[in-house]
Amino acid sequence: MKKILKTKLPELWQKIDADFDLFLPIEKNKTLNFSLWKEGEKVNLDRVRTNASPKHLVFPQTETYLKFKNENKKLSLEVVEAEGDEYVLFGVRPCDVKSFKLLDNIFLRDPVDTYYKVHRDRGIIISLGCSNPEDTCFCTSFGVEAASAPEGADIAAWDMGDSFLWKTQSEKGQKLMESVEEFFTDAHEKDLKTLEHEKDNIREKLKELPFSNIDLSKIKGTQQEIFDQEEIWNEFSEKCLACGTCSYLCPTCHCYDLCDYKGSNKGEKFRCWDSCMSSDFTLMAHGNPRTSQMQRLRQRFMHKLVYYPKNHEGVYSCVGCGRCADRCPVHIDIVKIIKKLGGEKNEL
Ligand code: SF4
């Protein structure tokens, strides 16, 4: 375990930035997002939740696959490789670290999405324990331990007040650590004891959160029975604006559309994020298989709570980050859905 004083962070950022693209939680106009660091940026490592998750680094919002040109009636095609340099992503909370694993289950299974793989392999992920979880966090319900060193992080870090403790967990993490060794000292026995106290504090705080008592086991019934609870799905979908905010901010949502952009004699094929909440999602030549907002909203939550776990050994496609609870303009969120499906009479 290594220790770095917070006063050394600006130098550390500079050193990492010399060799990698460095992404940090950066505040602009009071909004916190993972952005490319440069000198003078306002880094905020205190607030736990960024507005959007860091999924755009492995699954960009838009990405071109192919360019085509028609010159003198001769068509030429150019395959576009995945772009981007090696990067370090620091300050990823354990829920978002887990979301990368859930995305891996989709994009790295056969046939592997080579664009996603390139972005994933280029990244070094450094997690940060959640010293101050937000009121709308409920990661523990989905098996995320916000105090721990999460599986999937190349380095795990914790905020110790005037310093950070770093624990390397992979070869990539070790290599990075060796390149910045000059800024670190070895952690002492006392630091390790303080870290255990800090982890206990985090666990206590998580227990006190308003959504800490969500019980997924209360959702009873077969897939078909849950699907058929139309009264519940209608109740939520009547309020839904189909804005897609929940999908775009969610770290585990991964739907995309494939589109062609065509100019007079050239064009591109690209993919871009899409949302199953949108009325033209999965629109095909014969029409759309889901014709109402009820069907679309039901699809989103059936996927997260029923279909994904059925296909992935019981793991849910939600990490309890709380972004949907925080940002849906009409206050629809997965917590209310879980409670309703579990038989609770919560008000929308
Ligand atoms: S953020 Fe809310 S209103 Fe917008 S699509 Fe999602 S559930 Fe519907």
Ligand code: SF4
């Ligand atoms: S469904 Fe909501 S709480 Fe769950 S991972 Fe997505 S945004 Fe976070």
